Amino acid sequence: MAEKTKVKEEAISENKKTKKENKNLVNKNLNKSKSLTTNNIDTKNNIITSQKENIENNEEVKDKAKKLDSIIKIKNVTKVFDGITVIDDLTLSIKRGKFVTLLGASGCGKTTLLRMIAGFETPTTGTIYIEEQEVTDIPPYKRPVNTVFQKYALFPHLNVFKNIAFGLKLKGLPEDLKKDIEKYKQEQKGLLSFFKVKNYARKLKNSYILEKVKKALKMVNLEGYGYRNINTLSGGQQQRVAIARAIVCEPKVLLLDEPLGALDLKMRKEMQIELMNIHKNLGITFVYVTHDQEEALTMSDEIVVLNDGVIQQIGTPKKIYDEPANAFVADFIGQSNILTGTMVKDFTLKFLGTTFECLDKGFDKNEPVDIVIRPEDIEVYPEGSTKGQLEGKVISSCFKGTFFQMEIETQGYEFTVQSTVEAKQNTKVKLGFTPNGIHVMRKLRSINEFVGRMTSPTTVEFCGGEWEVETKENEFEKGDEVKVKVGFRDIELMDDENDGVIGANVTQSLYKGEYNQVQIYTDTDEDFYVVTTDEWDMNDRVGVKIKPNAIILEKIIEEVEDETKEDD
Amino acid sequence: MTKSKHSYHFKKSHFAFPYTIISIIFVIVPLLILVYYAFTDKYTGGFTLNNFSMFGEGSLWITLGISFLMAFLTTLICFLLAYPLAIALCKINANRRFILVMIFVLPMWINSLLRIYSVKLLFNDFLLIDRGFFLSLIGMVYDFFPFMLLPIYTILSQMNNSYFEASTDLGANPYKTFMKVKLPLSIPGIVSGVLMVFMPAVSTFAINDILGSSQYWLFGNEIYFWFQKGLYNIGSAFAFIMLVLILISVAISSALNKIVDPRSKSLKSRGETL
The missing domain is CATH 2.40.50.140 (Nucleic acid-binding proteins)
Structure with missing residues (x-):
């Protein structure tokens, strides 16, 4: 809810801004009209045009507001399977046109959530809205969403073309083609007119479908594969067909259930980029389910981290990585060092017996907190250096291509450190922490x-x-x-x-x-x-x-x- | 270690030897004998087509027609009963499903003649219904039903639910999902079920002997009759005709299977490239 009002506020404030600008314009024009009485009519025209601009601007703002609006709203949804709560009172809204990833370990409820949006599962309690319409109990075939399944689920009895055309054949024709047929119907007279119209409509539909399928095949780089059989395709190609089959129906939301899980690493990387391109080209909302945090960080506009059916954090990849909301998110996303410390006062933190500066405030005095430090945010200095706050001993060091990954022990805690500077095993080093590398989080629960x-x-x-x-x-x-x-x-x-x-x-x-x-x-x-x-x-x-x-x-x-x- | 001691290597294909011998003795040789008898004269032993002369008479074609009608009706009724039942069985949870499937398959373990006699007893003595075409039909449906149910049930139970989910996701309502996905995907099961019922039904005579009326004969009765009379050549000619008809129906079913089989080439051929 809070997000929605925020979006509205943004839209309103922008609206105000443009109004103000237009007012200024009008004022300027008025001034002009005062000074240049001879060009009176002209200036009047100017005023009118500027007012027109004003209206247009308003519409633009409305459009923008619509774009920023949330397309899917999930309200207090709980799903219980055989007495086990899979989704626990979850509320979420997904913004129009975004690439949103539901991220979590297996069994966290992310797929169940996706299946509830698609309509394959009904929530035990709670409601789901798509485009402001309640769809909680509406069957999948009436929802404006399409799904790319984890194991593709391509129809083995149909070839590539027929698989992709499956949804189109079920859908009605677009309005302009319907009008075309209507026109043709009125022109026809005589006994056979009924069959003629039927034939005409069939031909029109076939060419329409052919056109659409061709376009979809091109989008997923599978031109020339239309009459191939499904079982002659590789995993990656099948995946592309599955994507084409879903996007050809022009859904408002595309749901993807771990679509790249069955592909090998190289193929997966390629498909990640292709999926991002498809998202950019189509401009529709993608809801993507994965357990792969790297995939989520690479592809998404927004990540929803789930654990045990509860949202842990929602945010941009950068925000999730840089400012994990709690120890779970920090541990799940990327490598991290998680410690416990106390917040001495605002901007001052104590852990491992040492006081550090940090950028966080608003905690109780001496409140116990979780601290997350990313391996790449720790500086390594040689022993005896004046820089660095903690002394440690290198337990192990390993070259990883672009950096060294080291385990460095300090007062019983083993830090994982990634640095371009190598420190040899068993040498003593100093570790440096900068305020913006230390992330402080409230403890999830204190009792x-x-x-x-x-x-x-x-x-x-x-x-x-x-x-x-x-x-x-x-x-x-x-x-x-x-x-x-x-x-x-x-x-x-x-x-x-x-x-x-x-x-x-x-x-x-x-x-x-x-x-x-x-x-x-x-x-x-x-x-x-x-x-x-x-x-x-x-x-x-x-x-x-x-x-x-x-x-x-x-x-x-x-x-x-x-x-x-x-x-x- | 000398290699010569192990010079004989046992191959997997060698396991097929026993059955090959059996099939030569009981299938190939009798078939050859049947073909030989069908085309030779009883007394001279020379080549002749006279054994087929009976087919010039209309009554034999009526017998053949009744046999095919009976087999067709049996197959149709079996299918109409088995398909919905197979769907229902797939929806029941695994433990109870096994028991239910067993109940339907159990009669297969009892000799079919015994079962037909019990049907006869049930209808003639208890329900006081006399023998006749429909009683014979009931007997045949009862006898062949498991052969239709099992292949259909097997293919439906192995079908991945995600196909149906994909179909509804793409906008197909339950009816369209059934027509466009479930039914086409289950055709291999239906075809083998149809073959398993139609073939024995078209050549049966025992069921009709016990349950059917004496006013008409089935083709199986006809063949039985000639062999019983000791006229092997005419009987063989009849059996040969039956064999040809069965081969034709197998060819039709497998052609049907090929159309829906995704691996067949018929899907590919189109002038245009996409």
């Missing part, structure tokens, strides 16, 4: 919070397990609803699931210097953040244990609930 229910005065149930807690006498009764808080460091993970109160899967593990921040996912669909010195891998099955005195309980009072409802 785990759940809603639970007391099963007895000293036990509480949440996340599918029954936990012992330390409580004061008569503080809680059986059946009380409680808010449960557990600190990151108070959770113990066990190798054996049976040793813990509940079992869970590790969904993410981030190394943050002295410790690992592990995200685990319980069978009841909830997340825990755990800070631990042990290393855990993705998809490890763990047991979860919490000390009774580490579980903080708060009674949920109904009045409070009502208030929050009103706030909403």
